[in-house]
């Protein structure tokens with residue numbers, strides 16, 4: 001039977017019977033429980049979190065109406081009308097909040113009503129967004145502007161919504177320079193002179209050009225914005241793209257980008273010491289990782305190429321000393337010498 005009719009009947013009985021109050025109260029409660037508007041409001045209050053004054057007022061009003069319906073049977077029809085308006089309002093507010101949260105861009109409106117069961121997913125999503133912003137800011141712009149961003153591990157839902165929409169996304173959007181795409185090439189400078197004659201040089205090209213130049217290569221993605229020509233790394237092939245990328249070389253990746261905020265980021269590679277120089281710098285990412293240890297890093301492509309050159313040269317010096325080869329031309333040496341005597345003879349020019 002229609003719950004409104006039942007409520008009406010119970011109220012009628014209540015007025016005309018005595019001594020059965022308890023039974024009637026129970027019947028009344030059951031009938032309220034069957035009423036779809038009452039149930040809807042009660043479910044919404046249980047299933048949602050309510051934030052800020054707007055959300056809390058919706059919750060308070062809803063709770064007051066549920067109590068009033070229980071306590072004021074005589075006025076139940078008016079109260080049920082108000083209950084319907086209340087749950088429609090909450091549902092409307094929840095839908096508006098969901099639309100905002102599902103939007104790709106930043107928003108400034110407060111999130112006032114959210115379904116409890118979705119909150120863990122939203123928390124994860126907000127953390128991922130903040131981490132991706134931190135990562136991209138490091139790639140595009142370095143770490144300077146990351147210093148004013150913070151992410152509290154224990155922050156609640158509204159704090160995270162605020163941080164992502166009013167701090168992280170705007171900081172990313174403030175970057176107004178397109179990061180440069182760059183290409184590092186391994187070059188032979190001529191013979192075995194010049195400490196092995198191998199160096200790395202950097203050039204800046206539009207990314208589309210780099211894509212064309214590297215399209216047929218066996219490529220390893222070292223980070224989302226940094227690529228290696230695997231064949232060149234394995235064989236030492238020269239004058240082909242060795243590695244290339246966009247912006248700074250940054251690790252960890254987008255998912256763990258919040259580690260970049262902890263003030264431990266490694267930005268300037270120190271010159272590698274002897275223990276590192278025992279092997280040639282084949283994988284440039286590995287070179288940085290060896291020096292950075294467990295720290296996250298953000299290294300400019302210019303610092304990367306300087307590191308690779310230093311490493312290459314250090315390795316060559318080490319190799320020549322180890323094998324008793326001339327420092328200048330790489331030829332085997334007579335014992336007790338560091339270089340061929342011929343390199344020190346001066347040719348006199350007659351006038």
Ligand SMILES: [Zn+2]
Pocket residue numbers: 326327328329330331339340343
């Ligand atoms: Zn020599």
